[in-house]
Amino acid sequence: MSGRLETTFQRLRDKKEKALIAYLMAGDPGLAETEQLVVALEQAGADIIELGVPFSDPIADGPVIQQAAERGLKSGTTLRKILDSVKSLRQRTEIPIVLMLYFNSIHAMGYEKFCTAAKAAGVDGLIIPDMPPDEAGPLKGPADAAGLPIIFLLAPTSTPSRRRLVAEESHGFVYYVSLTGITGAKLSNVTDIHQNVQKLKKVSASPVAVGFGVATPEDAAQVSKMADGVIVGSAIVKRIASHQQDPAMVSHVAEFVRSLKTAMAEAAR
Amino acid sequence: MPMLPDSHGRFGPYGGRYVPETLMPALLELEEEYAKAKKDRRFQADLAYYLKQYVGRPTSLYRADRLTKKLGGAKIYLKREDLCHTGAHKINNAIGQVLLAMRMKKRRIIAETGAGQHGVATATAAAMFGLECEVYMGTEDMQRQALNVFRMRLLGAKVTGVDAGSRTLKDAISEAMRDWTTNVRTTHYILGSVLGAHPYPMMIRDFQAIIGKEARKQILAAEGKLPDYLVACVGGGSNSIGLFHAFLRDRKVKMIGVEAGGSGIVSGKHAARFSGGKPGVLQGTMTYLLQDENGQINLTHSVSAGLDYAAVGPEHSLYHDQGRIDYTYATDTEAMAAFDLLAQEEGIIPALESAHAIAEVIKLAPTLKKSQVIIANLSGRGDKDVQQVARMRGVEL
Numbered sequence: 001m002s003g004r005l006e007t008t009f010q011r012l013r014d015k016k017e018k019a020l021i022a023y024l025m026a027g028d029p030g031l032a033e034t035e036q037l038v039v040a041l042e043q044a045g046a047d048i049i050e051l052g053v054p055f056s057d058p059i060a061d062g063p064v065i066q067q068a069a070e071r072g073l074k075s076g077t078t079l080r081k082i083l084d085s086v087k088s089l090r091q092r093t094e095i096p097i098v099l100m101l102y103f104n105s106i107h108a109m110g111y112e113k114f115c116t117a118a119k120a121a122g123v124d125g126l127i128i129p130d131m132p133p134d135e136a137g138p139l140k141g142p143a144d145a146a147g148l149p150i151i152f153l154l155a156p157t158s159t160p161s162r163r164r165l166v167a168e169e170s171h172g173f174v175y176y177v178s179l180t181g182i183t184g185a186k187l188s189n190v191t192d193i194h195q196n197v198q199k200l201k202k203v204s205a206s207p208v209a210v211g212f213g214v215a216t217p218e219d220a221a222q223v224s225k226m227a228d229g230v231i232v233g234s235a236i237v238k239r240i241a242s243h244q245q246d247p248a249m250v251s252h253v254a255e256f257v258r259s260l261k262t263a264m265a266e267a268a269r
Numbered sequence: 270m271p272m273l274p275d276s277h278g279r280f281g282p283y284g285g286r287y288v289p290e291t292l293m294p295a296l297l298e299l300e301e302e303y304a305k306a307k308k309d310r311r312f313q314a315d316l317a318y319y320l321k322q323y324v325g326r327p328t329s330l331y332r333a334d335r336l337t338k339k340l341g342g343a344k345i346y347l348k349r350e351d352l353c354h355t356g357a358h359k360i361n362n363a364i365g366q367v368l369l370a371m372r373m374k375k376r377r378i379i380a381e382t383g384a385g386q387h388g389v390a391t392a393t394a395a396a397m398f399g400l401e402c403e404v405y406m407g408t409e410d411m412q413r414q415a416l417n418v419f420r421m422r423l424l425g426a427k428v429t430g431v432d433a434g435s436r437t438l439k440d441a442i443s444e445a446m447r448d449w450t451t452n453v454r455t456t457h458y459i460l461g462s463v464l465g466a467h468p469y470p471m472m473i474r475d476f477q478a479i480i481g482k483e484a485r486k487q488i489l490a491a492e493g494k495l496p497d498y499l500v501a502c503v504g505g506g507s508n509s510i511g512l513f514h515a516f517l518r519d520r521k522v523k524m525i526g527v528e529a530g531g532s533g534i535v536s537g538k539h540a541a542r543f544s545g546g547k548p549g550v551l552q553g554t555m556t557y558l559l560q561d562e563n564g565q566i567n568l569t570h571s572v573s574a575g576l577d578y579a580a581v582g583p584e585h586s587l588y589h590d591q592g593r594i595d596y597t598y599a600t601d602t603e604a605m606a607a608f609d610l611l612a613q614e615e616g617i618i619p620a621l622e623s624a625h626a627i628a629e630v631i632k633l634a635p636t637l638k639k640s641q642v643i644i645a646n647l648s649g650r651g652d653k654d655v656q657q658v659a660r661m662r663g664v665e666l
Contacts, residue, residue: 055564104550105563108562130287157295162293182447
């Protein structure tokens with residue numbers, strides 16, 4: 001599948017750069033702001049956007065993302081409206097957009113209907129935190145048919161056999177969860193991350209991106225040396241949360257993203 | 270009848286393991302360890318010992334003569350799980366899982382609780398074995414069940430309030446799952462009902478199946494025949510599957526699961542998954558859920574904290590589809606009337622959860638012949654609810 005994701009990782013490899021993957025909760029504070037943020041973050045140096053779909057019961061997320069999901073739901077955000085937003089964004093940007101959503105959101109829409117609609121809207125991949133490869137069966141067919149890669153997660157607790165399974169099933173990239181915990185926890189054990197990413201890269205044909213706990217430009221710089229991409233979520237969402245009423249919210253968040261990318265670029269030198 | 274669940278933890282289309290990857294190795298380890306324990310005579314002997322000497326099993330199957338007479342129909346028996354140590358069936362599972370945690374050398378126990386009965390049972394078992402214990406509970410439930418919060422603290426457990434979403438059982442489970450995801454290497458999560466990812470629904474059913482095994486023997490001894498009906502309330506569904514399981518092959522035994530009808534189905538304020546829900550995935554399992562058209566989980570309501578949950582155990586979903594078990598509901602008002610009736614006719618104050626089962630017995634018994642037999646599961650005692658009932662009636666204690 002040669003799509004925007006693959007092209008992006010290739011372009012970055014050629015430039016000896018690492019991908020900065022910026023997470024946004026769709027509809028926080030509203031979908032219009034989300035669209036503005038996507039464009040502004042791309043200009044600020046984000047290479048890929050991970051767009052969260054608000055869900056009422058996000059078991060893999062810490063308080064920051066949980067509250068963002070509550071705000072998203074409050075602003076009336078639905079999966080269908082998010083796909084409309086992605087579609088409209090596609091007239092302005094070619095940045096790869098992957099959706100991070102809980103399994104029930106897809107199940108409620110229907111596997112085929114969802115995959116077709118997501119692909120048509122311009123979505124480039126799916127991250128489903130409560131769907132390990134073991135449960136992917138029914139979604140795989142429709143996702144493959146639509147040409148929609150599923151990105152699986154690997155954790156520090158994963159055994160070698162699960163590492164192989166995840167590497168084999170994951171397309172687009174593999175999402176390495178840096179810590180045993182939920183989103184927004186504090187980054188720990190950088191040596192472990194390094195070792196586990198090395199092991200993963202040996203068995204994975206796809207690029208490896210590291211997320212959970214990456215909160216500062218320093219974290220991003222450090223992690224970018226170990227992997228093909230760095231995912232920053234809660235730290236971005238926290239800034240959106242604290243500037244809800246601020247007309248300069250978008251530029252404030254973009255400034256933070258620029259500092260992340262700058263630190264990563266310096267680390268690459 | 271095939272062995273359920275299958276090797277993927279499926280009850281037909283329901284069940285499975287919809288969890289973050291971080292938890293997958295722990296679930297696989299738990300499944301493996303449980304399979305070993307199940308075959309281990311020493312484990313089974315330990316479990317049997319504690320159930321007998323500590324929990325007080327077998328619980329009696331009591332013939333409720335005055336209730337039978339009052340309703341003027343079928344003969345009513347009550348399976349007295351309320352007589353278990355800690356006052357409900359929850360301890361059957363808590364003891365089993367604490368023994369498993371010890372095998373896995375996990376010294377920290379976490380649990381979620383709705384009504385507080387599972388939290389108390391877990392805190393009790395953890396105290397008895399000297400394990401550290403933390404219980405997550407929605408702040409709304411902490412208010413409704415203040416007595417159980419204090420009981421857990423007396424038992425040395427840390428009770429952590431969850432102030433998210435509906436502030437009830439669902440949110441407590443999410444928070445416990447997050448804790449488990451973070452501390453999985455040192456911690457065992459004792460889920461309290463036949464919910465969540467495989468192997469929990471299977472394992473908890475097995476630990477609760479003793480209810481039905483005993484009841485089957487007891488009714489054969491008392492009546493010389495199998496019962497015509499089994500009735501039990503269904504929150505997550507552990508006391509009901511516990512009673513029903515030993516009778517599933519007895520095709521003539523009819524089974525009724527009673528969900529929480531809250532203020533009525535039309536009001537939308539209820540927890541009757543089979544009356545108002547459809548299949549989906551919540552907290553690790555595919556099953557019937559109360560959800561909107563976008564798959565967002567609906568808020569539920571019941572006077573009974575233990576039934577106030579948006580999903581039902583996956584095995585129940587299969588039996589619902591197959592028609593093996595009938596599911597109905599009792600409203601808050603009906604449950605409260607049953608609560609009073611049982612107290613006054615039989616001198617037994619039932620848990621508000623169990624009062625839902627009694628409410629169905631009140632409807633069912635008069636329609637049956639005097640020669641027919643109903644067993645209702647009295648899953649817990651009502652001491653924990655006395656304060657709440659007083660509050661609802663404007664009585665200051």
